[in-house]
Amino acid sequence: EIVMTQTPLSLSVTPGQPASISCKSSQSLLHVDRKTYLYWYLQKAGQPPQLLIFEVSNRFAGVPDRFSGSGSGTDFTLKISRVEAGDVGVYYCMQSVQLPPYTFGQGTRLEIK
């Protein structure tokens, strides 16, 4: 099973300032099809998770360009260029290169200062 490790586990950011979350996997997430199956989700309070980024760096439909993903192999980063109040919630990374199971990181809670 691939273990996903996120840091930090909590983050407090002033509106307008940047934020960054790291996600490391215990094995490479590069598939033989040359895609890297690393996803980022945001779960706001009382809601289901919503997809932000797929395959490391591709923004999902409707996701603002303040959100960006980068990385390769086993090291990945989600960046928010300018945090807004609506960005509050728990951020999860997830791998789907190896099945079963898909595995999630522990989650990073973002709050506004």
Added chain:
Amino acid sequence: EVQLVESGGGLVQPGGSLRLSCAGSGFSFSTYWMSWVRQAPGKGLEWVANIKQDGNEKYYVDSVKGRFTISRDNVQNSLYLQMNSLRADDTAIYYCARETGGPDYWGQGTLVTVSS
């Protein structure tokens, strides 16, 4: 608009059974892998199972193998999760999700509580 609506959750005693359903609309259901993902109260996300478009490939997390069965009906555009021998640690919100490499669209979830 893609919509996924789960149903079938509720309170069940340890050792009991429950069948969850997920109705999909707004997309070509039969052309996507589908998943179940759960979230215990106050905890993180745990992938449970998924199923290929034609239903001929199914995968499960170890903790539910032999107890849960995922299935689908592409005529009814529905996904199912039959849960048997339920335990207290199966208590969670169960989400169904469409997959495109990984889960993209998610339902609102249905709560399963296993307690005597």
